[in-house]
Amino acid sequence: MSKVQAVRPLNVPAVSPRVLWTAAAVVAGLLLLAYLVAFDQGAVSQSGMFLHELMHDGRHLLGVPCH
Amino acid sequence: MSLTGRAAAPTYGAILLRGLLAGLIAGLLSGVFAYSLGEPKVDAAIAIEEANSQAAATPAADGHSHDEEEPLVSRDGQKGGLFLATALYGVVMGGLLATAYTLLRRRLRTSDDSRASLGLAAAAFVGLVLVPFVKYPPNPPAVGDPSTINQRTISYLSILVIGLVAVWAGVLASRSLRAGAPEWLRLVAGLAGFLVVVVIGYVLLPNIDEVSETFPASLLWNFRITSLGTQATLWLSLGIAFTALLSRLGKRRESVASAPEAESVPV
Numbered sequence: 001m002s003k004v005q006a007v008r009p010l011n012v013p014a015v016s017p018r019v020l021w022t023a024a025a026v027v028a029g030l031l032l033l034a035y036l037v038a039f040d041q042g043a044v045s046q047s048g049m050f051l052h053e054l055m056h057d058g059r060h061l062l063g064v065p066c067h
Numbered sequence: 068m069s070l071t072g073r074a075a076a077p078t079y080g081a082i083l084l085r086g087l088l089a090g091l092i093a094g095l096l097s098g099v100f101a102y103s104l105g106e107p108k109v110d111a112a113i114a115i116e117e118a119n120s121q122a123a124a125t126p127a128a129d130g131h132s133h134d135e136e137e138p139l140v141s142r143d144g145q146k147g148g149l150f151l152a153t154a155l156y157g158v159v160m161g162g163l164l165a166t167a168y169t170l171l172r173r174r175l176r177t178s179d180d181s182r183a184s185l186g187l188a189a190a191a192f193v194g195l196v197l198v199p200f201v202k203y204p205p206n207p208p209a210v211g212d213p214s215t216i217n218q219r220t221i222s223y224l225s226i227l228v229i230g231l232v233a234v235w236a237g238v239l240a241s242r243s244l245r246a247g248a249p250e251w252l253r254l255v256a257g258l259a260g261f262l263v264v265v266v267i268g269y270v271l272l273p274n275i276d277e278v279s280e281t282f283p284a285s286l287l288w289n290f291r292i293t294s295l296g297t298q299a300t301l302w303l304s305l306g307i308a309f310t311a312l313l314s315r316l317g318k319r320r321e322s323v324a325s326a327p328e329a330e331s332v333p334v
Contacts, residue, residue, distance in 0.1 A: 058152020063205035
């Protein structure tokens with residue numbers, strides 16, 4: 001059974017409630033991580049200003065407003 | 068992920084994993100760009116910042132006034148931290164792109180998966196980078212009034228949302244035409260829908276210009292262009308890496324589905 005087809009479109013999982021809830025949780029986690037990089041000043045990371053200062057140059061060059 | 072002989076759709080987890088990996092790659096690549104081209108501008112801006120604050124604090128010091136407080140992270144540390152920041156930022160955007168792909172793939176009117184994922188990445192670049200860049204261009208150190216940071220942060224987040232809504236409005240507008248409408252008319256309708264939202268956003272959000280008279284114009288320009296280049300590097304490599312990883316996933320599933328007994332496919 002040789003299937004010599006052109007590139008078959010890649011299916012994606014049906015958007016079931018389960019996928020939706022998982023996606024919502026993932027997005028929430030990712031946004032928290034984005035907050036940590038872009039805006040946190042120690043309140044979430046509990047590292048004082050260490051992480052904030054460490055990622056200082058990245059924020060400027062990624063275009064996030066900073067001090 | 069289970070690779071049965073039946074052609075089952077890849078799971079959200081499989082797609083997400085590829086998005087996160089593509090984001091890590093893209094973040095590191097944009098970190099290389101920002102490190103080699105952006106750091107000299109950051110250094111120059113910090114030199115101006117320090118000269119300004121020294122001139123303000125000690126007008127006639129003995130020439131060598133050290134900062135009272137030791138910085139929490141040295142300049143070298145911040146240059147290394149740049150890669151951490153861009154890598155994490157890339158991972159976030161990769162995860163969001165993979166999630167958007169999973170949820171929106173069926174609504175994108177193309178049978179070509181590569182076009183779908185590249186199109187989503189391009190849309191995100193327009194909405195999250197280009198639209199904000201024109202309204203609130205990035206600023207180097209020494210530019211910006213610290214007392215307005217909350218206002219500027221809220222405005223920046225607002226323009227990100229407006230950028231994404233504008234792209235969405237453009238797609239809706241181009242799809243609102245009748246079925247046989249010519250391609251150029253769809254493009255015009257899409258641009259119009261996009262621009263309406265962008266213009267409303269630009270007008271409603273406050274203007275921010277905190278560049279001092281004395282900050283060198285060429286340094287500001289070069290910094291902003293490099294910052295745009297950093298984001299362009301990130302989204303271009305994210306789109307390509309995610310698309311490439313997805314197509315490998317598709318190929319592997321295809322060959323497993325058609326020849327379950329065949330020799331193992333390189334992963």
